[in-house]
Amino acid sequence: MESRSILETIQMIDEENLDIRTVTMGISLFDCIDSDGAKARRKIYDKITRSAQDLVKVAEQIQTEYGVPIINKRIAVTPIALIAAASGDADYVAYAQTMERAAEALGVDLIGGFSALVQKGYQSGDRKLIASIPQALAETSRVCSSVNIGSTKAGINLDAVGELGHIVKQTAAIDPVNCMSLVVFANAVEDNPFMAGAFHGVGEADRVINVGISGPGVVKRALEQVRGQSIDVVSEQIKKTAFKVTRMGQFVGTIAAQRLGVPFGIVDLSLAPTPNEGDSVAEILEEIGLDSVGAPGTTAALALLNDAVKKGGVMACEHVGGLSGAFIPVSEDAEMIRAVRAGRLGLEKLEAMTAVCSVGLDMIAIPGDTSAASISGMIADEAAIGMINNKTTAVRVIPAPGKTVGDEVEFGGLFGRAPVMPVNPSQPTALIARGGHIPAPIHSFKN
Template identity: 65%
Template sequence: MVNLYEVTETNEMIEQENLDVRTITLGISLLDCIDSDLEKVKENVYNKITTVAKDLVKVGKEIEGKYQIPIVNKRISLTPIALIGGAACKTSDDFVEIAKSIDAAAKKVGVNFIGGYSALVSKGMTKADELLIRSIPKAMKETDLICSSINLGSTRTGINMDAVRLMGEIIHETAEYTKENDSLGCAKLVVFCNAPDDNPFMAGAFHGVTEADAIINVGVSGPGVVKRALEKVRGESFEVLCETIKKTAFKITRVGQLVAKEASQKLGVPFGIIDLSLAPTPAIGDSVAGILEEIGLEYAGAPGTTAALAMLNDQVKKGGIMASSYVGGLSGAFIPVSEDQGMIDAVQANALTIEKLEAMTCVCSVGLDMIAIPGDTKPTTISGIIADEMAIGMINQKTTAVRLIPVIGKGVGEIVEFGGLLGYAPIMPVNQYSCDAFVNRQGRIPAPVHSFKN
């Protein structure tokens, strides 16, 4: 039961510290939409989405009004489309046709984004998987709301290096296809190792095949709340610091739990998980880098950054799991460069490099996220960066991801504007030494020895 004090405290966090529910994400299974006829698949998919999600946006607005809690995004995640289109799609253009139907359905129900234009290829690729992957550049150009994710590796299966090599090419091709918008298509494309089935955050959300026919997952966020709480214990011991983060994460997660239960009841859809990730926005004071600076770093990227981030992530999870019985998704801290003003400042001060961000990946939620790089970066170099991140996830039994944006026609130090929650970013330098011979080997990197747990 939420008492009056908690209500007052929550209102203060919303009004003064940028607390919000970042997303209500409705997961929808499309397994019953499979057909060997492409037109029938398109019709089935459109009808399923527009029927199951018809009240999602309305319910989100009702909850916002009732509790005065901002719900920034209403989103949908779908069963990986490589599975749904496999029987009907003979070419990559066939998958693009399904993408257009999905995009039209998303616009019809009024959501911000729809995820699940995805393939799971950690061990190998089917023909349908490969066709979907090759369709991504055109699909990103010809749709507005679709997000795409590809799982390239896992602790249990190793890393599919053939798919890693292909995705380096696809990311570069997507950048070319959308170069008129500063290669914005790449901002809606992410590659994973150990992708979770229940992630409500874009661009990586998809509805796993182990999930129910429909499910409600909620993502909460409150880096500004955590920073304000830490300001009150400035100079105190690590024990006090950790206790403060835990207590704050508990309060943030309780808000998400409230919204999730209400949405579940109103929509008649089971509640899945709360993802308690600290996801920043470009707004001043809503920065994960700002938390790291409050902990005691001059800039994110200074010596001690990885340790501070590890502590932050662990305490957020410890506090969050006490507030909800079902914590899942990614749950930790996101460090997207373009969406976090503190991260942008650190890059511009030369305190933060791609190599340091890679080290931070070992202890944070995702990885190299929303990083703009020179448009002339070779596809093999992109693949090498992806391989490094996949290895961190595989060895450490955690989710890692890469969302790189090679901005065609721009170079190091130039600024690229993405707009909205995607923010803006300085283009970061990339190591120019070649990894071509490594990336062009065929096959997969085997699973690590500690993956054998049967």
């Protein structure tokens, strides 16, 4: 019995908020396609509820037996735009309602996959799905939606970028809180266990278990022990800590997959913050040596953190996937919120940060009168960063109707609260109105 290891593990869980953020079951819906929409939805409900009937029970067993908190149980399904396309339905809101009913019956927290992949162009189901998003999110509470509008291989679909600016505005007009369930991606990954962007990729197995860890508090505490030492030591310390954190993800995922009789997919190494004190990515950056996140040097500190987390985590698990980096969702990180309120962190710095970490402009409230073109411009900028740097980027912004800089939007629970941030008033209207397709970059031609 190794007392020190045992106590250290208990301390990581109890005092430093180490937990499993999510155990996500991916479920393929290809065998539910039907030309009759009602029939398809019945098959979808049956397949989801049958496949994941023990998901919550098994996660709770693991939590009891091993003392590891599992915060969320989630489901990701094949993008609905692909599944619903064969039906003649005029809109796809009913599919979101079916997903919601299945999630509710199972007791899972969130269900992702009300999604479309339009990086190269639209198939018939994509337009209907995208147009259904505002209503679908208004009529459900657990359904998450995502749209992939660009990739390194395909370039950027500027028509979709333009359309999604309006969709985000329409979603917010019904209730700004619904925007937290909608994310616009470039280079979306197919095995991401985190929401709102999780969907079950077309190349995935019929069912799979993916795990997302948390644990910024553990990294912060470890770095407190190396204050004043060289940045090389910081990097080493993060690697060692990330190893242990990720090991727990691997361990929990393996057991969950075994007990559910489903193959184990990947561990997502991302450091996911929560609004709880001591569970913040921004605090890690400040511990590395910034007096506030947003200071010059923030991007460098984040680049080091992101890379060291990957290096430590990769060795700790069999298969790494998902987004795997550091998350910087503003509303979900107490120290980020503080920095924004104090005027020390703005959209432009956040954009720079997204060039070196996963994922993008995430959980950011902006004034309600921000134009659809401005939102499209943000999406285009993030997609360009992702396309050129071969990485996933995303936009999840919340234009809060009637609110302006200084006000706040409350999301509740894990999603926190977001101070409304100023947006550059200049407009990209003519650029977005051009439409068309930004070609894939030269370095995508590797064959």
